[in-house]
Amino acid sequence: MTRVAVVGVGAIGGVVAAQLQATGHHEITLCTRRPLDGLMVNTPDGVVSVKATNITNPALAEAVDWVLVATKTYDAKGAAEWLSPLCKEIAPVAVLQNGVEHRERFANEVSTELILPVVIDCPAERQKDGVVLQRGEVRMQVEAGGLGKEFAQLFAGANAKVELTDDFITAAWRKLCVNSAGAISALVAKPSGVLQDESLGNVALEIVAECVAVGRAEGARLEDDIGLHVLEGYRRQPPDSINSMLADRLAGRPMEIDARNGVIVRKGEKHRIRTPSNRMVVALLQALQVGSILS
Ligand SMILES: NC(=O)c1ccc[n+]([C@@H]2O[C@H](COP(=O)([O-])OP(=O)(O)OC[C@H]3O[C@@H](n4cnc5c(N)ncnc54)[C@H](OP(=O)(O)O)[C@@H]3O)[C@@H](O)[C@H]2O)c1
Numbered sequence: 001m002t003r004v005a006v007v008g009v010g011a012i013g014g015v016v017a018a019q020l021q022a023t024g025h026h027e028i029t030l031c032t033r034r035p036l037d038g039l040m041v042n043t044p045d046g047v048v049s050v051k052a053t054n055i056t057n058p059a060l061a062e063a064v065d066w067v068l069v070a071t072k073t074y075d076a077k078g079a080a081e082w083l084s085p086l087c088k089e090i091a092p093v094a095v096l097q098n099g100v101e102h103r104e105r106f107a108n109e110v111s112t113e114l115i116l117p118v119v120i121d122c123p124a125e126r127q128k129d130g131v132v133l134q135r136g137e138v139r140m141q142v143e144a145g146g147l148g149k150e151f152a153q154l155f156a157g158a159n160a161k162v163e164l165t166d167d168f169i170t171a172a173w174r175k176l177c178v179n180s181a182g183a184i185s186a187l188v189a190k191p192s193g194v195l196q197d198e199s200l201g202n203v204a205l206e207i208v209a210e211c212v213a214v215g216r217a218e219g220a221r222l223e224d225d226i227g228l229h230v231l232e233g234y235r236r237q238p239p240d241s242i243n244s245m246l247a248d249r250l251a252g253r254p255m256e257i258d259a260r261n262g263v264i265v266r267k268g269e270k271h272r273i274r275t276p277s278n279r280m281v282v283a284l285l286q287a288l289q290v291g292s293i294l295s
Contacts, residue, residue, distance in 0.1 A: 193239025
């Protein structure tokens with residue numbers, strides 16, 4: 001049995017816990033801030049009740065073989081408190097979060113060679129009753145290499161697809177192209193149908209064009225027409241689709257502003273690339289954040 005801890009058991013943490021359980025090969029520990037009254041995951045293959053140990057205090061954590069972090073990026077500091085007791089400087093940490101700075105977020109607690117960044121695609125949400133609703137298949141991309149292979153092995157026998165890639169940086173920036181444009185929905189507080197509007201569509205194209213320029217400077221190989229594909233993708237979605245940034249705003253939670261748009265501005269500065277659209281998005285979203293002096 002491999003001992004696997006999942007830190008942060010919301011939508012993605014719940015989905016991966018159910019996938020891990022499906023293999024029948026793991027002893028699962030769920031690390032949460034509040035005690036869990038069980039974990040039910042409504043997957044496309046049926047409802048799964050996850051059998052796991054639940055702990056809420058990092059001081060009581062015992063060593064495991066793998067840690068999977070699935071908090072929001074803005075909760076990385078709290079998530080990091082779990083890592084030393086769970087890893088004991090040996091166990092690898094897979095970071096299942098959006099953005100392109102998976103290693104940077106946990107580099108103070110874990111040696112970077114033990115951190116495996118993961119790009120995860122899976123539409124999922126934690127509902128008000130606590131049940132996690134998995135709306136589609138789970139696809140993950142990780143760096144090819146020893147840790148990537150071990151991570152893929154964790155899901156052998158489950159339905160989750162884990163792709164090993166030699167070009168993870170491109171995979172992560174490609175996902176950021178999609179996520180950066182999602183900020184428009186959060187700003188106007190309307191689901192993705194709002195991107196049918198021509199003016200907002202043009203703003204989305206500008207946001208993505210900046211992401212592409214900065215991503216290329218960071219080494220990502222992004223196609224010239226990726227912006228159009230991103231916009232078409234949003235326009236093909238059911239018009240009432242709510243992305244996680246909008247969901248966070250509607251629920252009064254913080255938003256992943258820095259990981260999804262701020263990073264484009266920061267890394268743009270480093271490469272002397274202007275990013276006025278993302279800069280404006282960041283400033284406006286920060287002003288909307290709960291607790292802002294402007295709210
Ligand atoms: N949901 C999706 O469809 C989706 C798809 C692809 C990628 N992603 C990315 O995946 C990441 C996770 O997103 P999510 O949608 O799963 O978020 P989520 O539903 O908000 O879940 C995050 C969980 O982390 C918990 N948490 C926060 N701080 C913690 C701490 N110190 N210790 C233990 N648990 C802690 C939260 O606890 P509380 O319950 O106490 O708040 C919450 O249950 C994000 O980067 C997101 O952008 C999400």
